[in-house]
Amino acid sequence: MTAARRGPPRTSPQRPGPASCPRAVWVVLWNVTDSRQDTPGVSAEPVGSVVVLVSGSGTLLQALIDAAADPAYGVRVAAVGADRADIEGLARAERAGIPTFVCRVADHPDRASWDAALADAVAAYGPALVVSAGFLKLVGPAFLARFRGRYVNSHNALLPAFPGIHGPRDALAYGVKVTGATLFVVDEGVDTGAIVAQVAVPVFDHDTVEVLTERIKQVERPQLVEVVGRMVRDGFTVTDRKVTIS
Numbered sequence: 001m002t003a004a005r006r007g008p009p010r011t012s013p014q015r016p017g018p019a020s021c022p023r024a025v026w027v028v029l030w031n032v033t034d035s036r037q038d039t040p041g042v043s044a045e046p047v048g049s050v051v052v053l054v055s056g057s058g059t060l061l062q063a064l065i066d067a068a069a070d071p072a073y074g075v076r077v078a079a080v081g082a083d084r085a086d087i088e089g090l091a092r093a094e095r096a097g098i099p100t101f102v103c104r105v106a107d108h109p110d111r112a113s114w115d116a117a118l119a120d121a122v123a124a125y126g127p128a129l130v131v132s133a134g135f136l137k138l139v140g141p142a143f144l145a146r147f148r149g150r151y152v153n154s155h156n157a158l159l160p161a162f163p164g165i166h167g168p169r170d171a172l173a174y175g176v177k178v179t180g181a182t183l184f185v186v187d188e189g190v191d192t193g194a195i196v197a198q199v200a201v202p203v204f205d206h207d208t209v210e211v212l213t214e215r216i217k218q219v220e221r222p223q224l225v226e227v228v229g230r231m232v233r234d235g236f237t238v239t240d241r242k243v244t245i246s
Helices: 059-068 088-095 111-123 141-147 167-174 209-234
Strands: 049-054 076-082 100-102 129-132 151-155 178-185 195-202 236-239 242-245
Touching (some): 049 059, 049 088, 059 088, 076 088, 076 111, 088 100, 111 141, 129 209, 141 151, 167 178, 178 209, 195 209, 209 236
Parallel strands (some): 049 076, 076 100
Antiparallel strands (some): 151 178, 178 195, 236 242
């Protein structure tokens, strides 16, 4: 069983503009595999801190930024990371005064080195939860070892149907009448992790990929905001394929 953990306050680094992803930074964090175990190390931020990973325009990120602007939401976006520079997702974070960093695969000798560096960059902010909001890179063993059970992704289909980057297109091609959005805990597979929440939308005969994608986004954003907020504020456990929010 994996459980979300709380820890004493820790100050997050403030960076002017996107920082480069570190190549070798060793940070010890809570590595929780059971809610009854206490692992010594550098503690995570108090409940309320998340790091968001993006690869594009950042519309899901913007929904979290807007929600976090209200203190009643109880979630703080500690940092935004990306796998590429000069994207609107990073610009959204910078306009909101949120620290950013860029971790490009091309800047590292191999994918494993990139994966470890990304884990270090995220760990520097000690998040209670890591959110993939349109992040198009698959993380590897080093990242999952650091954040197993605490890394969630929002996918624009009703998993396990239509995994991968073309969920709406594949749903239309298959002829389904209902699709939607899924928030799930990331594991080693492609969109195969334990499901946290789902929301459905209808599929109409005249839909295009663009129209259906936008319809899904209209429900995907509020689901992400609501469920991430609950997970961070209230805590959660992951047991096999069952995710329970406290």
